[in-house]
Structure formats: C-alpha cells, structure tokens
Amino acid sequence: MTSFLPPSDRIWWKTPIGKQEIVWIGIALVWCLIMFFMMPYWHIYGKQNLSNEAYQTTPARFQAKVDEMVTKYQIGEEAGLPVVRPPAGSDIYMLGRLWQWYPILDLEKDKSYRLHLSSMDWQHGFSLQPVNINLQILPGYEMVLTITPDQAGEYAVICNEYCGIGHHTMLGKIYVREN
C-alpha cells in the first residue's frame, strides 16, 4: 500500500532500519568488495591480463609493418594467405580487413610473442577459437599484447564484431607447434 503513498513518517530518513536489511546489506557489501579486489588481485597474481599498450596508427602504417614481417618470415601459403613463422619472442602482426585476418601465424608452444592487432577498415572482433580469447579491434588503433600459447594445435580466428555482409566468411588461423 505505501509503495505508492507518501511514507508514513514525514522524516522517513531518520527511521531505524530493520535488522534483516542491515545484515543483508552487510553481507552484500562484503561480497561487492571481494569482487572489486579480485580484479587488481588478478592483475598481480593472475596470468590472463590485457596490457595497457596501444598506439594510434593508420591503416597504411600498420599494413607496412605486417608486410615487413611477411616478407621476412614467410614459410608457405594456405588458401591464398601467407603462412608466417616469426622467431620466438618477436613482435608479430595480424590485421583484420573485409573479410580476412592476415596473415596466418605459425608459433611455437610455450614461447611468448608480442602480438600487434589493428583493423584496415571497420571494427572487427578478434575471437580465437576454441581457446575463446576475444578482443575488440579498431581502425586507427594498434593493440599490443603478449601471448604465450600453451597448447599445440590449430586455432581459428573468427570475426565476432559485425562487419557487413561477408562477416561470417572472415576467418583466420594460428598454428602452434610443439618445440
């Protein structure tokens, strides 16, 4: 009844609070703080964190870096895309464009790489499957993160940000070799 009537106490903000509500607010607040501190905790002790490293760039500049890597380290070709095997620990590049991820990367298990990602045109979603790592890729921004593939195999890069009519054909690939 009173939810749509004015409160029965004129000075409602001075009425005492029931014990049940106080107990629940206390429990909920503690849980909220735990959830909050989990994020900084994971930055210190967890192994899956995004770096804050990113640069403004242009499609042409980023394309040049990708091409340089491809010329240096290409080892083959698959489905019209170069397969590239850069040395462990190096800077590696992948670009998204309508509608492909370029090039195919061939990496070594348990080695770290600095992966650079950017888009040549619209927004794309870098979705590594079946690992399930998902990143937003923007034109004009070069995102850098260190990845350490810890299982050998063949991985697909799906585009999971809608990018027009050919969106569903935008697939890329990353190979991870046993060393």
Added chain:
Amino acid sequence: MAQFRVCPDSGFYFDKSAESLIKVNAVAAAVSLLLAGILALGVILTRWQDVHLLPADVFYQVLTAHGLNALIFWCIFFEVAIMYFAASTLLRTRLAAPNWAWAGFALMVIGAVMNNVAVYQGNSSVMMTSYVPMQAAPHFYLGLILFAVGALIGCFVFLGTLVIAKEDKTYEGSIPLVTFGALTACIIAVFTIASGAIILVPTFLWSIGYINHIDAAMYRVIWWALGHSSQQINVAAHVSVWYLIVGVLFAARPMSEKVSRSAFLLYIFFLQLASAHHILVDPGISSEWKVFNTSYAMYLAVLASMIHGLTVPGSMEVAQRAKGYTKGMFEWLRKAPWGNPVFSGFFFSLVIFGFIGGITGVVMGTEQINIIIHNTIYVPAHFHATVAVGTTLAFMALTYLLIPVLFRRALFLPWVAKMQPYVFTVGMTLMILFMLGAGTLGVSRRHWDMNFTGAALSFEYPGTAYLMMAVAGVGGVLAVLGGGMYLLVTVGSLLFGKKLDESAGLFQSFGVPLAAGVYNISQPDRLMMAPKLAVEEHGSGGFEAPGTFVLAMALLVSFVVYYFINWDYLASVWPLS
C-alpha cells in the same frame, strides 16, 4: 473545470490529458513490441542452424531492427507512460504542459518510424550500436535523435508535473517510493539522452558529409554512455514497477523507505558507469579506468540491486505473514496468487532478472573475465535475462494491472493472460540458458552462419554448440509465442474487452478520453501519508521476512560459485599480458 476521474476499482485519480498521453505511449510501446517480436522470430530461426531461415543481408537487417524496436522504442515509450502515471496519477495532479507532452510524443513516433524505415530500406544494417566507421543512411541517425528529443521532452514534462504537485500541495509529506523510482529513471534518462546527443549528432553530421572522421574508440566510449545507460533507465523503471505491484496486490509497505530510496540513489550515482562493460577489451583504455568503472565504483550499484532484491519480495512476505500465511518459511509465497498474471509476471521478472541477468552481468563485466565472453552469444543471453524478462515481463504484468484501471476495459481472454507469463518465462529462460552455454563455447553474436560457408579457411564448432543453439531456438520460438499471447490479450482487451465505464467509442483505447461525464472531479482529495503501523516492528530482533532471506542467500551462493567458476575458466586460457 472538472478534468479528473476516479477509478472506482483502484481509487486512482486520472487527469484527462495525462490519461490520454499514458494510453498513447503505452499503445506505441505495444506496437514496437509487436515489431520486435516478429523480427525476433527471423533472428531465432536463422541462428538455429538447422533452420537457417533468412539470407545474410536480410538477417542483419532484421537483427538491427529487432534490437532497436525492443531495446529502445518498446522500453522508452512504455517508460514515458510510467513517468506520467507515477507523477500525475500517483500524485493526483494535473500533467504539466500537455501540449509539450504531445509534441514530445509526436517526435518520438516520427523518430521511431524514420529509423525503422531507414533500416527496412536496406542501407542501414549497422546493428543498434552503429559502430563507426560503418555508416548508415542519415535518417537512421536523425530518427534516433528525434526520438531522443521527444523522450527528453517527456522527462521535463514529468519533472514539471512533480513541481506542480508540490506547488499545489496535492500530497502530504514526501513523494511515494514508486514516484521516487520513476524520478530515478528520469534522471538517468536525461544523462542518457545527453550522451546520445553528444555522439549521435556528430555521427549524423558525418553521415551527410559535414564531418570527415569519427574516432572509433571515442565513439564506443560515448555511444555506450547512451547504450548501456538506456538499459539502466529500464532497471530503475522496472524496480519501481515491482514496488508498485507488491503495493497494489498485497498492500505491502516497503520494509524501510530509507533503505529502498538510498538504493535508488546509488543507481543515480553509479549505475551509468556500467557503460565501461562494453569496452573492457578495447585498445587504448587503461586498466585502472576499466576496473573502477566496470565495478560501478566498487559495485555500489550492484549493492543497490541486491538491496531491492531483498526488500521487494521481503515487503511482500511481511504483508503476507500479517495476513496469516505464517506456516514454515514459504507459505507466504506458496499461497500467493499464482493464477494472476500481474503477480506471476512480476515474480518471474524479479527471479530471472536477479538470478540470471544480474549474476551473468556482473561476471562478464569483470575486467579480465570479459576476455572469454566479449561479443559471444553469452552477451545477448545476459541482456535478454535483464531486459526481455526483467523489464519486459514487469511491464507486461503492469499492463494487466492497468487495462481495467486506465483503459476501463475488462481483460480479453483472461485464461490466455493467466498462462502468458509462464509460457514467456519458460521460453525465454530456455533460450537464455542455452545461449549462455553456446557463448561459453565461443559462438559469436551477430553472426549469420556458424558453418562459415564461403570462407577461405574453415573452423568447426563442437556439436554441443549446434545443439545448444537449436534448444535456444526452440526456447526463442516459445518466447515469441508468449509475447504474441501478451499482444493478443492487450490488443483484444482494448478492442473487445467489456467496457467498465461510460465509453467514448472505439478510440477511447487509443488516446481519446472516456465519455465526458466520467470526468466529474475538479480537484482530487489530497493524497495523505500512509497510515502508521500500529506496532513498530523495526529493530525487534528477529527477521521479519525469513523466507526472503533464505532466497537472498541462495542468490548469493549461486553468485559466488558461478563467479569463481568463471575465474577458473579464465585461468585455463593462454597466458596474456
């Protein structure tokens, strides 16, 4: 001049112009929902891979229109109706500047139509988010801008009405809790629309060639201050509706006005920070910014929702116990009117919003966990739990309450109405749970073909992912059926429902007032403060609503377990730094 009528069944007073405006906004909302529902069927039957109904271009077009009609037009039209009801009807006052309110409504209708037309013309399949640099036709953005301006006018009419009520002393003491909640929604709406203007106006100018570049990262940050905040209007509005429904059905009083209002205040301060949820894996934004904002400043807005989650059913339990349903923990709940769609709709809205929508939202809004969820179909699963069940079902329940009161019509096909919340909830829940599962397997959202037909390379999802999308499809079809039942009952009631008052003809359901003689009150009696309780039970030591406390603890345990399961899952993916 007599311009008020009193509803003999509920005792609510309606100002003639407010009544018409509430009706037209509610009807426009229902039309948007009808469109959204038809389009939903196209989306579901395409994502269900064995059916795969639509070709790619039509699918993306339909998905764009579905999102806009459901998330923006249905919700906001209905919320304008709720604001006018919460100000004019609940405070027994005339509506401020009805001409402006009509102008706002006209702008909203023009905007919604213009935006829909742009999408159906085919050059604006850019999704609701319209991320730059993908470009839609100029009238796509212009439609949204006009709609937003109209809604903003509605907000100011609401605020003006509060001022008039205060000036005319139409009520004693403070505004009721429900009006307070609507005020919260209004304040969030003003913030939302301001953000929308900041990003959509330049985007519109860009689409007609006056601006040559819009930065993609900036667009996302500001657009989400519109996109996510508009869903926070829904939260504030549907929580107010929950309070209204327990008040009407059970004569329940809030356990504590102070606690419930403080929780709304926390929404105003912190809920908008949730816009950050959408940019957790974006380049160029620092972790400190992400952690602070995605946590709504240490989860104070989550705390607010957890408070409402206790106080809404808690106030109902207290009222039921006072009526003698005191056996065991849950007699108060077992003996609730489960056959009344107003109750069942409200209760399912509360449970699904809290247990599924709330928990999944916080989990995927955790900075690092977002890496394994961003842009998967887990995301739409989450917001169907919050908006399609939480908000939409609460609004449906409110509609059943208002058809006799506002429209003065009896419910058409009451047995359909009785079943509707069950069908809708079962369908939605099935769809949501299996979409959550498919998202965990990496199935993408906004994606036409999980077989990747025509791609140069190939990838195969596990068979489970296909199975999950199929079950989600079945659930989705059931949910559309439930939505259809709602529209059948509401439209049927407006056209054929037995008239409960002297009528003004067919159009009384669509904005025309009832017969002139019905409005025979020039100024309603002053709205008095709620009577004090005979015995003040607060602070008496025991728990007043032990059953609700058990339910709240069940929520907390599910929350904690599910939260850490996701951290564990995250720990298994490739190390990133």
